[in-house]
Amino acid sequence: MSNDTRGLLMLTAGLALAATLACGGSDGTIAPTGPTAGTLTVTLTTPNADDGAILLELSGPDMTQIAAGNASLYFRHAQDGPTITAVLVGDVEGGSLITFHVPDVDAVSSYSATIQQVADRGNALRGSLTGYSLTVD
Amino acid sequence: MPARCAALLLVSIATGAAGLAMLGPGDPTPVFVSGFTTPCRTSFDGEGNLYVVDLPVSTIYKVTPDGSTSVFTDQISTPRGITFDPFGDMLVADPNAGTVFKVTPQGEVTPFLEVFRAQRPRVGPNGDIWVAAVDTLHRFDAMGRSLEHTDVQAQGAAAWGLQFTPDGILYLTNTAAFWRLVGQTVEPALVGMPPQNSAPHFDVEGNAYWTRQAMDAGDTHRVILADANLTVVEDTFASLPVAPCAMVFGRDDTGATTHRVFVSLRDGSIVELNATGVAAPGVPEVGLSLADLDESAVADEILGAGSQVTANQAYFLDVIGNDDGTYDVGDFRAYLVAAGVVS
Numbered sequence: 373m374s375n376d377t378r379g380l381l382m383l384t385a386g387l388a389l390a391a392t393l394a395c396g397g398s399d400g401t402i403a404p405t406g407p408t409a410g411t412l413t414v415t416l417t418t419p420n421a422d423d424g425a426i427l428l429e430l431s432g433p434d435m436t437q438i439a440a441g442n443a444s445l446y447f448r449h450a451q452d453g454p455t456i457t458a459v460l461v462g463d464v465e466g467g468s469l470i471t472f473h474v475p476d477v478d479a480v481s482s483y484s485a486t487i488q489q490v491a492d493r494g495n496a497l498r499g500s501l502t503g504y505s506l507t508v509d
Numbered sequence: 510m511p512a513r514c515a516a517l518l519l520v521s522i523a524t525g526a527a528g529l530a531m532l533g534p535g536d537p538t539p540v541f542v543s544g545f546t547t548p549c550r551t552s553f554d555g556e557g558n559l560y561v562v563d564l565p566v567s568t569i570y571k572v573t574p575d576g577s578t579s580v581f582t583d584q585i586s587t588p589r590g591i592t593f594d595p596f597g598d599m600l601v602a603d604p605n606a607g608t609v610f611k612v613t614p615q616g617e618v619t620p621f622l623e624v625f626r627a628q629r630p631r632v633g634p635n636g637d638i639w640v641a642a643v644d645t646l647h648r649f650d651a652m653g654r655s656l657e658h659t660d661v662q663a664q665g666a667a668a669w670g671l672q673f674t675p676d677g678i679l680y681l682t683n684t685a686a687f688w689r690l691v692g693q694t695v696e697p698a699l700v701g702m703p704p705q706n707s708a709p710h711f712d713v714e715g716n717a718y719w720t721r722q723a724m725d726a727g728d729t730h731r732v733i734l735a736d737a738n739l740t741v742v743e744d745t746f747a748s749l750p751v752a753p754c755a756m757v758f759g760r761d762d763t764g765a766t767t768h769r770v771f772v773s774l775r776d777g778s779i780v781e782l783n784a785t786g787v788a789a790p791g792v793p794e795v796g797l798s799l800a801d802l803d804e805s806a807v808a809d810e811i812l813g814a815g816s817q818v819t820a821n822q823a824y825f826l827d828v829i830g831n832d833d834g835t836y837d838v839g840d841f842r843a844y845l846v847a848a849g850v851v852s
Contacts, residue, residue: 424839424842425838425839425841425842426838427811427812427838446845446850446851448808448812449812450809450812450813450814457812457813457814458812459808459811459812459838459841461838461841461842461845461851462851488838489837489838489839490838491831491837491838491839491842492839493842494831495830495831495839495840495842495843496831496839497831497833497837497838497839
């Protein structure tokens with residue numbers, strides 16, 4: 373092996389070693405990346421100031437720790453696999469309605485929420501849901 | 510044995526035998542409470558308290574389970590039939606005022622329904638309120654909205670008393686006949702009886718109990734027992750020492766109707782029948798009450814987690830809510846407010 377070849381090999385090995393040390397642990401191994409568990413929120417947008425009750429459906433995988441996002445509201449839910457039906461009653465306002473835990477917050481696009489019914493504070497059912505929306509983020 | 514003593518002995522035996530022959534399954538009938546004038550309308554609330562309308566003094570008394578008596582209200586000029594509505598308030602018919610009043614547990618009196626010659630209110634299995642008004646029968650929903658009225662006089666009947674069977678069939682009565690309501694048609698059920706009968710009170714097995722005041726010499730004031738076909742099975746279920754004028758099945762402190770039956774007498778006392786002789790507890794006088802509803806079941810129904818409420822309950826929930834014909838989230842809100850869960 374010529375001196376040039378030997379030098380090139382040594383340079384390559386050194387560069388590889390440096391890359392390994394930069395990317396790995398102190399023992400030289402490479403740490404894997406993966407999903408980040410965390411909490412997502414269902415947020416309400418409403419055109420009205422006198423909402424009194426809302427019935428909604430939330431869909432997505434592996435949802436746990438479902439809780440009211442507003443502790444002043446009566447909250448109850450039922451879960452059937454990837455579908456949660458929830459009802460909130462009280463002085464309902466725009467903002468956080470529900471929080472829930474997921475195994476991968478980066479998969480937020482896997483979750484969706486839809487409004488089923490809304491009633492005002494006089495118990496009348498809203499005839500139109502125009503202007504209402506739910507977002508999950 | 511001297512002849513005179515023998516005669517006395519025979520008379521005693523005969524009297525005793527006659528007395529024993531008069532005893533029925535509902536005997537004896539000890540006095541539960543006394544001191545009224547004419548306690549001829551009675552009802553129990555959901556906590557087991559007895560309420561008594563003393564007619565001549567136009568006063569409604571409250572009698573606790575231990576027999577303590579106090580004035581509940583004397584603010585209604587001519588109180589007659591009383592019952593309790595689905596929300597725990599008393600309904601009082603006043604025929605002279607043409608009004609059914611609502612009285613809160615605190616004794617606050619307000620006009621509720623306008624009914625000419627109102628005699629007797631009753632709450633049906635779906636919470637609707639029926640009012641007997643002699644020639645007419647009226648139906649209102651639990652919120653007091655008028656739904657229909659039936660001219661019973663035109664059908665040869667009269668509506669002084671009202672009672673429901675366990676199957677939800679409404680009986681209307683006068684002192685000599687019982688009719689049943691089928692749709693808006695009044696059908697004879699038991700007619701041509703001797704007069705002075707109370708309305709039948711049904712137990713949950715369909716047996717009917719009613720009182721009859723003796724009209725002829727040798728007759729007996731008594732309680733009669735009939736089966737679900739109104740065939741008399743005990744013509745003297747219980748003997749009464751004085752003419753009766755009302756009867757009611759008791760309720761315990763949970764509001765459940767019991768085997769205990771109380772009969773008002775015209776000497777101002779109220780006696781209790783022998784409960785061991787009563788086959789089954791009475792049909793609930795209040796056909797549907799808010800307290801009967803289970804919050805979890807009502808919530809699960811709105812969440813679609815199975816069918817958790819009956820059709821009658823769903824109807825009632827819609828009535829107390831937005832009354833749009835179906836049970837929805839607005840009705841659920843109304844229920845939570847009525848139940849005190851949400852303000």
